[in-house]
């Protein structure tokens with residue numbers, strides 16, 4: 347199962363990526379969890395204390411793998427070797443979860459034709475097309491990381507939405523982008539629902555979209571941020587509803 351999670355800033359992408367990773371791993375799956383958001387905070391959400399170096403900062407590794415030095419940087423390999431990267435350079439969050447941070451490509455971002463970008467794209471391609479593990483990508487509000495060659499390997503693009511017109515606008519925009527890229531299944535996860543009327547608001551405004559789940563607003567998630575507790579370690583409404591959403595994803599895969 348390969349999931350890409352996107353949506354407007356602050357809607358709960360990282361919280362949901364973390365929650366789904368925990369549920370998959372509790373079911374016995376090996377999970378590769380990728381922070382692909384330049385403003386990354388997946389590590390903090392997971393409360394992982396170790397150091398994780400973002401991949402773009404492994405300059406000499408990237409130069410070596412893309413063979414940049416050999417050509418003086420004028421040309422570089424677009425398909426560098428990356429299959430050993432997760433095991434060697436990702437953090438082991440738990441027995442079954444590897445956690446990687448992509449980092450920010452300086453300059454032209456992910457559109458740029460630079461060795462760092464070629465390396466990250468090759469890595470994403472490898473994770474999505476070449477691995478049997480569950481892969482979960484926590485992305486920014488867009489799908490720019492996913493090149494055309496990679497999108498056919500994504501089982502689900504999940505767009506996280508919350509009650510409010512701005513989040514809905516972003517959801518519509520990302521949905522359109524996803525369709526243009528040819529992503530087969532695009533679902534919406536409605537998060538931070540406080541009442542039936544909020545749920546109905548999203549149902550009305552997202553009519554025609556495939557809604558995968560409604561996740562209630564949970565005080566546990568908020569208080570966990572303040573106390574450093576892990577919201578997934580105790581039964582909670584968020585984990586329960588994410589579990590239901592995940593069953594839905596598996597059914598329709």
Ligand SMILES: Nc1ncnc2c1ncn2[C@@H]1O[C@H](COP(=O)(O)OP(=O)(O)OP(=O)(O)O)[C@@H](O)[C@H]1O
Nearest residue numbers: 354355356357358359360361538562563564567568
């Ligand atoms: N279901 C929920 N109930 C209560 N709080 C939530 C819920 N989901 C997310 N939050 C809170 O909302 C805030 C934003 O969540 P999160 O960081 O997961 O969003 P994000 O979309 O990844 O944000 P960013 O765009 O900054 O990466 C956090 O404080 C998080 O604890």
Ligand SMILES: [Mg+2]
Nearest residue numbers: 359360383387
């Ligand atoms: Mg986030």
